[in-house]
Amino acid sequence: MANNTKGRRDFMGMALGGFTALGGIGALYAMKRTWDPLPSVKAAGFTTIDLKDAKDNVLVTEKWRGKPIFVLKQSKDMMSKMKDEDKQRLINIDGGHYLVCVGLCTHLGCIPGYNPEDESFLCACHGGTYDSAGDVTKAPPPRGLDIPPFKIDGTKLVLGEAGPEYEKMLADGITLPV
Amino acid sequence: MAHFEKAKDLHDWMNQRLAVDTLKRVLQTEYWIPKNINFLWAMGMVLAATFGILLISGIFLLMYYQPNTQLAFDSVNYTIMSEVGYGWLWRHIHGVGASVVFLIIYIHMFTGIYYGSYKKGRELIWLSGMLLFVAFSAEAFSGYMLPWGQMSYWAGMVITNLFSGGSLHADALVEWIRGDYVPGQAFLGRFFMLHVLLIPLAIIGLIVLHFGTLRIPHVNNQDGEEFDFDEAAELYKAGKVKESKVIPFSPVFLSKDVFVMGIYFIFFFYLVFYHFEFAMDPVNFDPADGLKTPTHIYPEWYFLWSYEILRPFSTNVGLIAFAIAQVIFFTLPFLDRSPNVAPASRRGLFKYWFWALLIDMIILTFMGKLPPQGIWSTVGLVAALTFMGLWIALPFITAKEKKL
Secondary structure (H helix, E strand, C coil), rough: CHHHHHHHHHHHHHHHHHHHHHHHHHHHHHHHHCCCHHHHHCCCCCCCCCCCCEEEEEEEEEEEECEEEEEEECHHHHHCCCCCHHHHCCEEEEEEEEEECCCCCCCCCCEEEEEEEEEEEECCCCCCCEEEECCCEECCCCCCCCCCCEEEEEEEEEEEECHHHHHHHHHHHCCCCC | CCCCCCCCHHHHHHHHHHCHHHHHHEEEEEEEEEEECCCCHHHHHHHHHHHHHHHHHHHHHHHHCCCCCCCCCHHHHHHHHHHCHHHHHHHHHHHHHHHHHHHHHHHHHCCCCCCCCCCCCCCCHHEEEHHHHHHHHHHHHHHHHCCHHHHHHHHHHHHHHHHHHHHHCCCHHHHHHCCCCCCCCCHHHHHHHHHHHHHHHHHHHHHHHHHHHHCCCCCCCCCCCCCCHHHHHHHHHHCCCCCCCEHHHHHHHHHHHHHHHHHHHHHHHHHHHHHHHHHCHHHHHHHHCCCCCCCCCCCCHHHHHHHHHCCCHHHHHHHHHHHHHHHHHHHHHHHCCCCCCCCCCHHHHHHHHHHHHHHHHHHHHHHHCCCCHHHHHHHHHHHHHHHHHHHCCCCCCHHCCCCC
16 A cells, blocks of 8 residues: 555656646746836837037936936046046047946946036945046946947937947946946 | 534534634633743734734725826825825824834844843744844835835835846846836836735735744743743643743733733824824935935935945945845854853843944944944944944854853
């Protein structure tokens, strides 16, 4: 009797258990996918901005994927003081140099404020600062402000689409994928 | 089928089918509680009652709340607050209750730490209690998202960003948790579900587990005295109530609880009617705006101590310190190497450890609210390092402790 129980009843148990495990894995995948960003959210992830109206040392805030995007045209004076590695963070169009970055502190995501007098960003949450090229000048932020994927189209930028200039920045390790 | 007889009355009818007399005996009249306890032992039932009040006020809020980013703010601040009859009452009870429940949880926790009620068979009581603490924290956080004000939005932003793991840069995970690039409709919808269904279910299950873990090791007492509960129970049942070291849970212990609850609810409803504003941050009365950060982002008071452990360090170190602070209390029964179950006052160095931890956490709480500047940054850093140091010291000072 005991042996018989082991053979046939265990088989029923194992068969049910096996199929349950299989269904469970499928269900977990379905649950994971249910929490993924919706296609409509993904599709709305492109924004076109025009850089031609930007003025020297005046911060313009745009919106892309619900996040603030900082556009800061650098003046001649600012360019002359700037370190070479910071210049690589800028987008050059028609002889103008622009910082275009996600306006969220890389520490925990607060929005830093820009002070045009000392040409720097300050995050009020935990006191991090960035220079006018968006590079960190005071911790806690672990890295400079992230640069969104962009594609240059005349004087316009398509945010959300990765052009060759952006790919080069990624390859050079100037920014991380956002 | 069991044999049933014609019932004498409703009680007999129920008793035949559900054994209500047996249930009452096992759960109440012969569930024994030590006599040698004080008002701090009432905090468990105070918590259960507060949870009940949160549940009832939550049910009424749920009828008018709209989990939609366009409507949520007005459904709370206009519809519930000024249109729904007595809607303000449910909201103020819910807000004050969410805050006060943490005060009682901390008192309950520190009572357990002081009297050593987490060791020698009581480890599971402590662990299930800590799981309840985590579940209540998740419940409080998810609830805080729902009014969709500035603090809701930015707390949601900052807390979900923690999951990027600093330099691990796990943005995909953060976007998955939010269901969007930033907190939006998907985020609000899922936190609404968590707040009104999944986490409350987990809390109810954990409360049952927490009560269950208490059954075999029994409730601790003021001296940590180990005695024979069966013997004490026999004495009580034989009418030697004075000589017995125990009392039945109901009605005797419960009547003490009810007295403490009476005092507590006077305080609770005083807050609800006259000082509800302490639980209502003014910043959260501005609607959520993804393009404007409030000047200072801080959590509610009950999360400040762990927030302050995150804050003074660089991102990665801060995250690790924060993660440790979240789970370190789980390890208490294992880091305490002393076999003594006794109040901290009789345990040598542990006495100082207990008060140092309590005072340090109060300092962290105050520092967490102040802007991170100048001397306050330094005090916060020292307090955070002290917190870590205390937990590192615990196994050493308790291993050296003399056996009582």
